[in-house]
Amino acid sequence: MLEIPESKTIGEQASEILVGKTIARVLTASSPHSFTWYNGDPALYDKMLSGKKIVSVKGHGAYVDIHCNGDMSLSVGDGTNLKYFPASQEHPKKHQLLIEFTDKSFLAFTVSMYGAIFAYKGEMDNPYHSGSLNSLSPLDDAFDESFFNDIFKNAKKDYSIKALLATEQRIPGLGNGVLQDILFKAGLHPKRKISTISDFERGELFHCLKVTLQSMYEKGGRDTEKDFYGNFGKYKTLLSKKTYKERCPLCGDEIHKEAYLGGTVYYCASCQKL
Numbered sequence: 001m002l003e004i005p006e007s008k009t010i011g012e013q014a015s016e017i018l019v020g021k022t023i024a025r026v027l028t029a030s031s032p033h034s035f036t037w038y039n040g041d042p043a044l045y046d047k048m049l050s051g052k053k054i055v056s057v058k059g060h061g062a063y064v065d066i067h068c069n070g071d072m073s074l075s076v077g078d079g080t081n082l083k084y085f086p087a088s089q090e091h092p093k094k095h096q097l098l099i100e101f102t103d104k105s106f107l108a109f110t111v112s113m114y115g116a117i118f119a120y121k122g123e124m125d126n127p128y129h130s131g132s133l134n135s136l137s138p139l140d141d142a143f144d145e146s147f148f149n150d151i152f153k154n155a156k157k158d159y160s161i162k163a164l165l166a167t168e169q170r171i172p173g174l175g176n177g178v179l180q181d182i183l184f185k186a187g188l189h190p191k192r193k194i195s196t197i198s199d200f201e202r203g204e205l206f207h208c209l210k211v212t213l214q215s216m217y218e219k220g221g222r223d224t225e226k227d228f229y230g231n232f233g234k235y236k237t238l239l240s241k242k243t244y245k246e247r248c249p250l251c252g253d254e255i256h257k258e259a260y261l262g263g264t265v266y267y268c269a270s271c272q273k274l
Contacts (some may be wrong), residue, residue, distance in 0.1 A: 002062045002078045004137060004173035005216035006225050009084065011059020014229035016067065017084055018054045021101045025050055031094035036080075037112045040116035042097060048072060048119050049099070061172030062133030075129065078175065080114030081232045083108050132172035134176055135179075138213050148206045157195035161205075162261055164194055176211075176263035177222065180239040182212045188273040192267040239266035245274070 002010075026046040029036070034175065046189050047196035052068035061067075062078035074080055080096075091177040097109040097117050109117050118124060136143045146148075149169070155164050164172060166179045183190055185208040197205070216222055221233025231258050237243060241264075244255045 001175060001177055001225065002064065002076070002173075003081070003175045003178045003225075004061065004167045004231070005178065006221040006227070007059035007062060007064055007173055008137075008139065008217055009221045009233070010228045011057055011064050014059075014064065014066070014082070014084070015057040017228070018057055018107075020054065021070070021103065021105070022053045023049050023051065024102045025098050025103075027091075027095075027098040027100065030091075031096070033096050033111050035114035036096045037114075037116045037118075039120050042117070042119075045074075045119045048121070049074065052056060054157075058204070060137065061135070061169070062175065063132055063173075065131055070121075073124070074117070074119045075124055076109060077116035077118075078169070079090070079111060079113055079225060080117055080223065081112070082228065083221045083226070084228050085112070086123050095264070100194075103178065103250060127170070130167055131169060135172050138171060138210055139217060140161075140232055144212070145203065145206050148209070149202065152194060152197075152202060155194060157193070159194050160191045160261070161188055161197065162190040162195055162265065165209075166263070167261060176261075177224065177240070178213060180266050181237060182237050183264075184266075184268070185212060187272055189267055189269075189274040191259060191273075191274055208221065215222075239268075 001039045011192050028042050036113055039189055049072060052070055054066060054068055056067045063075055065073055065075045081225050085106050092108050094107045096111045100106040101212050166176050186205040216235040219233060219235040220227055222237050224233045224237055224242055225233055238249055244257045244266045248255055248271060249269050253268055253270045255266055255268055257264060
């Protein structure tokens with residue numbers, strides 16, 4: 001899933017490769033997916049984008065935006081994977097959209113559970129997208145402890161820490177995936193009410209959030225997610241679908257897995273007391 005480390009990594013990788021390329025054609029889904037959302041009829045994407053030159057690529061929050069001349073853009077959201085293929089490769093058998101360039105290299109877009117692929121002119125009419133563009137990222141220096149504390153002050157006190165940080169996009173791109181290691185390092189249970197978190201614990205959480213996300217980004221994303229070239233990131237997750245069957249890396253106790261607030265949470269009941 002596209003979260004802060006992956007969107008920024010993919011945005012930078014894609015910018016290096018795609019800027020200056022011209023779109024030759026856009027192919028609609030070879031394998032239709034019920035939970036792939038498009039902006040209008042995807043059959044019109046070819047007419048909208050063919051002949052356009054890519055001028056910039058930006059990753060932010062849970063989005064990657066590909067901007068073309070003529071004020072045309074294509075944005076993908078959380079849940080959509082985009083992978084670059086050189087001209088020597090064959091088109092994959094299954095995709096939800098494919099963009100071929102004049103040099104015969106191409107981009108394939110695939111969706112596993114759900115995802116968005118939006119082509120549009122001008123600005124994208126989506127509050128989550130515009131909110132992401134206009135929000136500070138934890139990777140920015142301006143996202144300081146004072147800014148973080150204001151997020152707590154403006155929230156209902158009966159919220160859990162997961163509800164505060166990973167729902168309603170208060171911090172765009174900080175989702176359930178990256179949250180697991182942040183809370184583990186901070187020693188906080190995902191169901192812990194924010195009203196019970198002390199000033200000291202909040203300070204530790206801020207530090208863990210900044211350091212963990214920076215490490216994830218610097219290592220090209222998490223080892224559960226793939227980059228622009230289809231390679232897994234090099235940040236080794238502590239708590240994830242890859243590790244939860246192992247013992248806690250700190251105390252050796254069992255790692256618990258359960259559904260909570262629309263996603264799966266992992267925690268050590270000994271190190272992250274409720």
